[in-house]
Amino acid sequence: MINLAPEQFGMQPDEVFRNADFVVTAFTCEEAGQVLTLANRRGTLTVLPYRGLTIWDAEFDGYSLKSGRRSARAGKGKPVGGVAFHSPWLQQDSLLAGMQRIGLQVEGDTLALYGSGELSHPRCRVRPALRLTADSAQFAIEMQITNLADEPLPLNYVCHLNYGCIPDAVFRQNLPAPALAPHGNVAEQEMLCSDDLSLYVDQAEFFMLASKGRRYVTRFSTAQFNYGLRPITQQGSQRLFRFVQPATCSPYMPDGAAVKMLGGGKMREFRVTTGVV
Incomplete structure:
Protein backbone atom coordinates (compact mmCIF):
# COMPACT_ATOMS: atom_id res chain seq x y z
CA MET A 1 0.00 0.00 0.00
CA ASN A 156 -31.00 5.60 0.28
CA TYR A 157 -28.10 5.63 -2.16
CA VAL A 158 -27.60 6.42 -5.84
CA CYS A 159 -24.37 5.80 -7.76
CA HIS A 160 -24.30 8.95 -9.88
CA LEU A 161 -23.00 8.15 -13.36
CA ASN A 162 -23.03 11.45 -15.22
CA TYR A 163 -22.58 10.13 -18.75
CA GLY A 164 -23.04 12.57 -21.57
CA CYS A 165 -26.47 12.67 -23.20
CA ILE A 166 -25.87 11.20 -26.66
CA PRO A 167 -28.58 11.85 -29.30
CA ASP A 168 -29.72 8.74 -31.21
CA ALA A 169 -28.04 6.41 -28.70
CA VAL A 170 -29.54 2.92 -28.53
CA PHE A 171 -30.06 1.30 -25.12
CA ARG A 172 -29.90 -2.44 -24.46
CA GLN A 173 -30.14 -4.42 -21.21
CA ASN A 174 -30.48 -8.00 -19.98
CA LEU A 175 -33.98 -7.33 -18.64
CA PRO A 176 -37.51 -7.94 -19.95
CA ALA A 177 -39.67 -4.98 -20.96
CA PRO A 178 -41.88 -5.09 -17.81
CA ALA A 179 -38.83 -4.41 -15.64
CA LEU A 180 -38.35 -1.04 -17.33
CA ALA A 181 -41.98 0.00 -17.79
CA PRO A 182 -42.36 3.68 -16.73
CA HIS A 183 -44.53 4.72 -13.81
CA GLY A 184 -47.23 7.12 -14.99
CA ASN A 185 -46.98 9.59 -17.87
CA VAL A 186 -43.43 9.78 -19.25
CA ALA A 187 -44.07 13.28 -20.65
CA GLU A 188 -44.54 14.60 -17.11
CA GLN A 189 -41.43 13.00 -15.60
CA GLU A 190 -37.83 14.14 -15.31
CA MET A 191 -36.58 10.65 -14.50
CA LEU A 192 -37.59 7.10 -15.36
CA CYS A 193 -37.33 4.43 -12.68
CA SER A 194 -37.32 0.68 -13.24
CA ASP A 195 -39.27 -1.94 -11.34
CA ASP A 196 -37.43 -3.82 -8.56
CA LEU A 197 -34.68 -5.40 -10.69
CA SER A 198 -33.97 -8.15 -8.14
CA LEU A 199 -37.24 -9.75 -9.26
CA TYR A 200 -35.73 -10.38 -12.72
CA VAL A 201 -31.92 -10.87 -12.63
CA ASP A 202 -29.10 -11.18 -10.09
CA GLN A 203 -26.68 -9.07 -12.13
CA ALA A 204 -28.05 -6.17 -14.19
CA GLU A 205 -26.22 -5.17 -17.37
CA PHE A 206 -27.03 -1.98 -19.30
CA PHE A 207 -25.50 -0.90 -22.62
CA MET A 208 -25.55 2.47 -24.39
CA LEU A 209 -24.64 2.17 -28.07
CA ALA A 210 -23.42 5.42 -29.62
CA SER A 211 -22.21 6.48 -33.05
CA LYS A 212 -18.85 5.47 -34.55
CA GLY A 213 -19.01 2.08 -32.85
CA ARG A 214 -18.70 3.41 -29.31
CA ARG A 215 -20.36 1.21 -26.67
CA TYR A 216 -20.70 1.86 -22.96
CA VAL A 217 -21.68 -0.59 -20.22
CA THR A 218 -22.81 -0.45 -16.59
CA ARG A 219 -23.08 -3.59 -14.44
CA PHE A 220 -24.25 -4.02 -10.84
CA SER A 221 -25.73 -6.56 -8.44
CA THR A 222 -29.48 -6.19 -7.97
CA ALA A 223 -29.05 -7.38 -4.39
CA GLN A 224 -27.08 -4.16 -3.79
CA PHE A 225 -29.00 -1.83 -6.13
CA ASN A 226 -32.64 -2.78 -6.70
CA TYR A 227 -33.43 0.00 -9.15
CA GLY A 228 -32.12 1.68 -12.26
CA LEU A 229 -32.78 5.41 -12.73
CA ARG A 230 -32.63 7.08 -16.12
CA PRO A 231 -32.74 10.92 -16.04
CA ILE A 232 -34.44 12.74 -18.91
CA THR A 233 -32.80 15.83 -20.44
CA GLN A 234 -34.58 18.45 -22.55
CA GLN A 235 -32.53 19.51 -25.61
CA GLY A 236 -34.56 21.88 -27.74
CA SER A 237 -37.77 20.08 -28.62
CA GLN A 238 -36.29 16.67 -27.80
CA ARG A 239 -36.47 14.75 -24.53
CA LEU A 240 -33.40 12.52 -24.37
CA PHE A 241 -32.70 9.66 -21.98
CA ARG A 242 -29.42 9.50 -20.09
CA PHE A 243 -27.55 6.34 -19.18
CA VAL A 244 -28.66 4.31 -16.16
CA GLN A 245 -27.86 5.26 -12.55
CA PRO A 246 -27.98 2.36 -10.03
CA ALA A 247 -30.09 3.10 -6.93
CA THR A 248 -31.12 1.33 -3.74
CA CYS A 249 -34.63 2.78 -3.78
CA SER A 250 -37.22 4.27 -6.11
CA PRO A 251 -37.93 8.02 -6.07
CA TYR A 252 -41.59 7.13 -6.60
CA MET A 253 -42.00 5.00 -3.47
CA PRO A 254 -45.18 5.95 -1.57
CA ASP A 255 -44.85 7.72 1.77
CA GLY A 256 -44.35 5.23 4.56
CA ALA A 257 -43.00 2.51 2.26
CA ALA A 258 -40.28 0.29 3.72
CA VAL A 259 -36.72 1.53 3.12
CA LYS A 260 -33.60 -0.62 3.32
CA MET A 261 -31.88 -0.13 6.66
CA LEU A 262 -28.38 -0.90 7.95
CA GLY A 263 -28.44 -2.06 11.56
CA GLY A 264 -26.15 -0.70 14.24
CA GLY A 265 -22.63 -2.08 13.90
CA LYS A 266 -23.43 -3.65 10.52
CA MET A 267 -21.52 -3.19 7.24
CA ARG A 268 -22.66 -3.16 3.61
CA GLU A 269 -20.73 -3.02 0.34
CA PHE A 270 -21.72 -1.59 -3.04
CA ARG A 271 -19.98 -2.00 -6.39
CA VAL A 272 -20.69 -0.68 -9.88
CA THR A 273 -18.60 -1.46 -12.97
CA THR A 274 -18.87 0.98 -15.86
CA GLY A 275 -16.96 2.28 -18.88
CA VAL A 276 -16.26 1.49 -22.53
CA VAL A 277 -16.83 -1.97 -23.99
Whole structure:
Protein backbone atom coordinates (compact mmCIF):
# COMPACT_ATOMS: atom_id res chain seq x y z
CA MET A 1 0.00 0.00 0.00
CA ILE A 2 1.29 3.46 -0.95
CA ASN A 3 -0.17 6.00 1.49
CA LEU A 4 -0.66 9.50 0.11
CA ALA A 5 -0.48 12.76 2.07
CA PRO A 6 -2.01 16.17 1.21
CA GLU A 7 1.45 17.78 0.95
CA GLN A 8 2.20 15.55 -2.08
CA PHE A 9 -0.33 17.55 -4.12
CA GLY A 10 1.61 20.58 -5.32
CA MET A 11 0.92 23.03 -8.12
CA GLN A 12 3.30 21.07 -10.36
CA PRO A 13 2.36 17.47 -11.33
CA ASP A 14 4.18 14.86 -9.24
CA GLU A 15 4.39 11.26 -10.50
CA VAL A 16 3.71 9.22 -7.35
CA PHE A 17 3.64 5.78 -9.00
CA ARG A 18 4.61 4.18 -12.31
CA ASN A 19 4.97 0.63 -13.62
CA ALA A 20 4.53 -1.07 -17.01
CA ASP A 21 0.72 -0.74 -16.83
CA PHE A 22 -0.12 2.42 -14.87
CA VAL A 23 0.97 5.97 -14.13
CA VAL A 24 -0.43 7.90 -11.14
CA THR A 25 0.11 11.66 -10.92
CA ALA A 26 -0.78 14.06 -8.08
CA PHE A 27 -1.27 17.83 -8.39
CA THR A 28 -3.42 20.73 -7.23
CA CYS A 29 -5.43 23.01 -9.50
CA GLU A 30 -7.51 26.09 -8.70
CA GLU A 31 -10.67 24.63 -10.20
CA ALA A 32 -10.79 21.24 -8.46
CA GLY A 33 -8.27 21.33 -5.61
CA GLN A 34 -6.24 18.17 -4.97
CA VAL A 35 -6.31 15.84 -7.98
CA LEU A 36 -5.01 12.36 -8.83
CA THR A 37 -4.87 10.97 -12.36
CA LEU A 38 -4.90 7.18 -12.78
CA ALA A 39 -3.76 6.31 -16.30
CA ASN A 40 -3.43 3.10 -18.28
CA ARG A 41 -2.90 2.55 -22.01
CA ARG A 42 -6.59 3.15 -22.79
CA GLY A 43 -7.14 6.36 -20.89
CA THR A 44 -7.30 8.25 -17.61
CA LEU A 45 -9.48 8.67 -14.53
CA THR A 46 -9.19 12.15 -13.00
CA VAL A 47 -10.08 11.79 -9.32
CA LEU A 48 -10.66 14.16 -6.38
CA PRO A 49 -9.21 11.91 -3.65
CA TYR A 50 -10.21 13.94 -0.60
CA ARG A 51 -13.75 14.40 -1.88
CA GLY A 52 -14.90 10.82 -1.54
CA LEU A 53 -12.85 9.65 -4.56
CA THR A 54 -15.21 11.59 -6.81
CA ILE A 55 -14.29 11.08 -10.48
CA TRP A 56 -13.98 14.51 -12.11
CA ASP A 57 -13.49 13.07 -15.58
CA ALA A 58 -13.09 9.68 -17.24
CA GLU A 59 -11.37 9.79 -20.63
CA PHE A 60 -10.86 6.61 -22.64
CA ASP A 61 -10.02 5.98 -26.29
CA GLY A 62 -9.93 9.75 -26.89
CA TYR A 63 -13.42 10.51 -25.54
CA SER A 64 -14.59 12.00 -22.27
CA LEU A 65 -17.34 9.77 -20.93
CA LYS A 66 -19.00 12.65 -19.12
CA SER A 67 -19.47 14.73 -22.26
CA GLY A 68 -19.72 12.22 -25.11
CA ARG A 69 -17.44 14.48 -27.16
CA ARG A 70 -13.72 14.75 -27.73
CA SER A 71 -12.39 15.69 -24.32
CA ALA A 72 -11.04 19.18 -23.75
CA ARG A 73 -8.58 20.22 -21.08
CA ALA A 74 -7.40 23.52 -19.74
CA GLY A 75 -3.71 24.31 -19.71
CA LYS A 76 -1.24 22.23 -17.68
CA GLY A 77 -3.56 19.23 -17.49
CA LYS A 78 -6.30 20.86 -15.43
CA PRO A 79 -9.67 19.09 -15.75
CA VAL A 80 -12.64 21.08 -16.97
CA GLY A 81 -16.40 20.68 -16.71
CA GLY A 82 -18.57 19.16 -13.97
CA VAL A 83 -18.14 16.03 -11.93
CA ALA A 84 -18.38 12.81 -13.94
CA PHE A 85 -19.10 10.01 -11.45
CA HIS A 86 -19.18 9.48 -7.72
CA SER A 87 -19.88 6.78 -5.18
CA PRO A 88 -23.34 5.76 -3.93
CA TRP A 89 -23.77 8.28 -1.15
CA LEU A 90 -26.37 11.03 -1.22
CA GLN A 91 -25.06 13.12 1.68
CA GLN A 92 -22.12 14.36 -0.36
CA ASP A 93 -21.39 17.38 1.85
CA SER A 94 -20.58 15.06 4.75
CA LEU A 95 -18.62 12.66 2.59
CA LEU A 96 -16.53 15.38 0.97
CA ALA A 97 -15.27 16.48 4.36
CA GLY A 98 -14.80 12.97 5.69
CA MET A 99 -11.86 11.45 3.78
CA GLN A 100 -8.93 11.17 6.17
CA ARG A 101 -6.76 8.46 4.56
CA ILE A 102 -5.93 7.81 0.90
CA GLY A 103 -3.84 4.93 -0.46
CA LEU A 104 -2.81 3.20 -3.69
CA GLN A 105 -2.31 -0.52 -4.19
CA VAL A 106 -1.50 -2.72 -7.20
CA GLU A 107 -3.21 -6.11 -7.07
CA GLY A 108 -2.06 -8.19 -10.06
CA ASP A 109 -3.13 -6.27 -13.17
CA THR A 110 -5.44 -3.94 -11.21
CA LEU A 111 -4.68 -0.54 -9.71
CA ALA A 112 -6.82 0.27 -6.65
CA LEU A 113 -7.32 3.66 -5.01
CA TYR A 114 -8.74 3.53 -1.47
CA GLY A 115 -10.18 6.16 0.82
CA SER A 116 -11.26 5.93 4.44
CA GLY A 117 -12.95 8.26 6.88
CA GLU A 118 -15.54 8.57 9.61
CA LEU A 119 -18.59 10.82 9.51
CA SER A 120 -20.45 12.24 12.49
CA HIS A 121 -23.85 12.84 10.85
CA PRO A 122 -24.79 10.07 10.35
CA ARG A 123 -22.23 8.27 12.52
CA CYS A 124 -20.59 5.82 10.16
CA ARG A 125 -17.31 4.74 8.57
CA VAL A 126 -17.03 5.04 4.79
CA ARG A 127 -14.43 3.34 2.61
CA PRO A 128 -14.79 4.23 -1.08
CA ALA A 129 -12.55 2.59 -3.67
CA LEU A 130 -11.83 2.80 -7.40
CA ARG A 131 -10.31 -0.02 -9.47
CA LEU A 132 -8.78 0.27 -12.93
CA THR A 133 -7.46 -2.77 -14.80
CA ALA A 134 -4.50 -2.67 -17.20
CA ASP A 135 -5.50 -2.28 -20.88
CA SER A 136 -9.19 -1.84 -19.91
CA ALA A 137 -11.51 1.12 -20.42
CA GLN A 138 -13.85 -0.08 -17.67
CA PHE A 139 -13.48 0.72 -13.99
CA ALA A 140 -15.18 -0.16 -10.70
CA ILE A 141 -16.71 2.32 -8.24
CA GLU A 142 -17.07 0.82 -4.77
CA MET A 143 -18.33 1.90 -1.36
CA GLN A 144 -18.19 0.12 1.99
CA ILE A 145 -20.30 1.62 4.77
CA THR A 146 -20.28 0.61 8.44
CA ASN A 147 -22.96 1.97 10.77
CA LEU A 148 -21.17 3.07 13.97
CA ALA A 149 -24.39 4.10 15.70
CA ASP A 150 -26.86 1.98 17.64
CA GLU A 151 -29.81 3.12 15.52
CA PRO A 152 -30.46 1.74 12.01
CA LEU A 153 -29.15 3.82 9.08
CA PRO A 154 -31.35 4.29 5.97
CA LEU A 155 -29.70 3.04 2.77
CA ASN A 156 -31.00 5.60 0.28
CA TYR A 157 -28.10 5.63 -2.16
CA VAL A 158 -27.60 6.42 -5.84
CA CYS A 159 -24.37 5.80 -7.76
CA HIS A 160 -24.30 8.95 -9.88
CA LEU A 161 -23.00 8.15 -13.36
CA ASN A 162 -23.03 11.45 -15.22
CA TYR A 163 -22.58 10.13 -18.75
CA GLY A 164 -23.04 12.57 -21.57
CA CYS A 165 -26.47 12.67 -23.20
CA ILE A 166 -25.87 11.20 -26.66
CA PRO A 167 -28.58 11.85 -29.30
CA ASP A 168 -29.72 8.74 -31.21
CA ALA A 169 -28.04 6.41 -28.70
CA VAL A 170 -29.54 2.92 -28.53
CA PHE A 171 -30.06 1.30 -25.12
CA ARG A 172 -29.90 -2.44 -24.46
CA GLN A 173 -30.14 -4.42 -21.21
CA ASN A 174 -30.48 -8.00 -19.98
CA LEU A 175 -33.98 -7.33 -18.64
CA PRO A 176 -37.51 -7.94 -19.95
CA ALA A 177 -39.67 -4.98 -20.96
CA PRO A 178 -41.88 -5.09 -17.81
CA ALA A 179 -38.83 -4.41 -15.64
CA LEU A 180 -38.35 -1.04 -17.33
CA ALA A 181 -41.98 0.00 -17.79
CA PRO A 182 -42.36 3.68 -16.73
CA HIS A 183 -44.53 4.72 -13.81
CA GLY A 184 -47.23 7.12 -14.99
CA ASN A 185 -46.98 9.59 -17.87
CA VAL A 186 -43.43 9.78 -19.25
CA ALA A 187 -44.07 13.28 -20.65
CA GLU A 188 -44.54 14.60 -17.11
CA GLN A 189 -41.43 13.00 -15.60
CA GLU A 190 -37.83 14.14 -15.31
CA MET A 191 -36.58 10.65 -14.50
CA LEU A 192 -37.59 7.10 -15.36
CA CYS A 193 -37.33 4.43 -12.68
CA SER A 194 -37.32 0.68 -13.24
CA ASP A 195 -39.27 -1.94 -11.34
CA ASP A 196 -37.43 -3.82 -8.56
CA LEU A 197 -34.68 -5.40 -10.69
CA SER A 198 -33.97 -8.15 -8.14
CA LEU A 199 -37.24 -9.75 -9.26
CA TYR A 200 -35.73 -10.38 -12.72
CA VAL A 201 -31.92 -10.87 -12.63
CA ASP A 202 -29.10 -11.18 -10.09
CA GLN A 203 -26.68 -9.07 -12.13
CA ALA A 204 -28.05 -6.17 -14.19
CA GLU A 205 -26.22 -5.17 -17.37
CA PHE A 206 -27.03 -1.98 -19.30
CA PHE A 207 -25.50 -0.90 -22.62
CA MET A 208 -25.55 2.47 -24.39
CA LEU A 209 -24.64 2.17 -28.07
CA ALA A 210 -23.42 5.42 -29.62
CA SER A 211 -22.21 6.48 -33.05
CA LYS A 212 -18.85 5.47 -34.55
CA GLY A 213 -19.01 2.08 -32.85
CA ARG A 214 -18.70 3.41 -29.31
CA ARG A 215 -20.36 1.21 -26.67
CA TYR A 216 -20.70 1.86 -22.96
CA VAL A 217 -21.68 -0.59 -20.22
CA THR A 218 -22.81 -0.45 -16.59
CA ARG A 219 -23.08 -3.59 -14.44
CA PHE A 220 -24.25 -4.02 -10.84
CA SER A 221 -25.73 -6.56 -8.44
CA THR A 222 -29.48 -6.19 -7.97
CA ALA A 223 -29.05 -7.38 -4.39
CA GLN A 224 -27.08 -4.16 -3.79
CA PHE A 225 -29.00 -1.83 -6.13
CA ASN A 226 -32.64 -2.78 -6.70
CA TYR A 227 -33.43 0.00 -9.15
CA GLY A 228 -32.12 1.68 -12.26
CA LEU A 229 -32.78 5.41 -12.73
CA ARG A 230 -32.63 7.08 -16.12
CA PRO A 231 -32.74 10.92 -16.04
CA ILE A 232 -34.44 12.74 -18.91
CA THR A 233 -32.80 15.83 -20.44
CA GLN A 234 -34.58 18.45 -22.55
CA GLN A 235 -32.53 19.51 -25.61
CA GLY A 236 -34.56 21.88 -27.74
CA SER A 237 -37.77 20.08 -28.62
CA GLN A 238 -36.29 16.67 -27.80
CA ARG A 239 -36.47 14.75 -24.53
CA LEU A 240 -33.40 12.52 -24.37
CA PHE A 241 -32.70 9.66 -21.98
CA ARG A 242 -29.42 9.50 -20.09
CA PHE A 243 -27.55 6.34 -19.18
CA VAL A 244 -28.66 4.31 -16.16
CA GLN A 245 -27.86 5.26 -12.55
CA PRO A 246 -27.98 2.36 -10.03
CA ALA A 247 -30.09 3.10 -6.93
CA THR A 248 -31.12 1.33 -3.74
CA CYS A 249 -34.63 2.78 -3.78
CA SER A 250 -37.22 4.27 -6.11
CA PRO A 251 -37.93 8.02 -6.07
CA TYR A 252 -41.59 7.13 -6.60
CA MET A 253 -42.00 5.00 -3.47
CA PRO A 254 -45.18 5.95 -1.57
CA ASP A 255 -44.85 7.72 1.77
CA GLY A 256 -44.35 5.23 4.56
CA ALA A 257 -43.00 2.51 2.26
CA ALA A 258 -40.28 0.29 3.72
CA VAL A 259 -36.72 1.53 3.12
CA LYS A 260 -33.60 -0.62 3.32
CA MET A 261 -31.88 -0.13 6.66
CA LEU A 262 -28.38 -0.90 7.95
CA GLY A 263 -28.44 -2.06 11.56
CA GLY A 264 -26.15 -0.70 14.24
CA GLY A 265 -22.63 -2.08 13.90
CA LYS A 266 -23.43 -3.65 10.52
CA MET A 267 -21.52 -3.19 7.24
CA ARG A 268 -22.66 -3.16 3.61
CA GLU A 269 -20.73 -3.02 0.34
CA PHE A 270 -21.72 -1.59 -3.04
CA ARG A 271 -19.98 -2.00 -6.39
CA VAL A 272 -20.69 -0.68 -9.88
CA THR A 273 -18.60 -1.46 -12.97
CA THR A 274 -18.87 0.98 -15.86
CA GLY A 275 -16.96 2.28 -18.88
CA VAL A 276 -16.26 1.49 -22.53
CA VAL A 277 -16.83 -1.97 -23.99
